[in-house]
Amino acid sequence: DVKVTQSSRYLVKRTGEKVFLECVQDMDHENMFWYRQDPGLGLRLIYFSYDVKMKEKGDIPEGYSVSREKKERFSLILESASTNQTSMYLCASLTTDTDTQYFGPGTRLTVL
């Protein structure tokens, strides 16, 4: 079974703080994704990575950056958190044999 883990289930930060969200997968997948999910807006792609040190912007990259130093780990960074970044953040890892994305448990981030 694919296992995708995220560093925190719940996180509370203050405006202006630097925030790190980490995602780890144990299946040697090359492709990993970061989404945010908001009521009424659905799942929106922030960034994805198709290999170590490789990254591509998704639909809403503004205010975010990512890091992929090792294949199993994909980090999302909020350089200076703002209240409009309060959201559920979901990481996914892709198995290329079926093009299926598997999600981690999510991190609910609140920025005060």
Place this chain on the structure above:
Amino acid sequence: QKEVEQNSGPLSVPEGAIASLNCTYSDRGSQSFFWYRQYSGKSPELIMSIYSNGDKEDGRFTAQLNKASQYVSLLIRDSQPSDSATYLCAVTLSGSARQLTFGSGTQLTVLP
């Protein structure tokens, strides 16, 4: 803009009935189609994937795909209260087998 449209619901069915969830997509080049189930506060969980026209059955779930009509559906037979969740339709983008576009989801309630 590549879009995936779902009936937002909410959809209510009595226990034991068939629940029918529908999804249309705009990208004619899409090749892979997925249904995810998401319980409140949890991350999406893959239920079905379908890649070719026709029906695909897995237990109580049947996915149907019609590429000519750009339509994909999910039928849940013998619906149970535990099926109450939001169901997300996801479609790969043409030219990028790695990226998914998600619908906004259909909220299903199965009444005991």
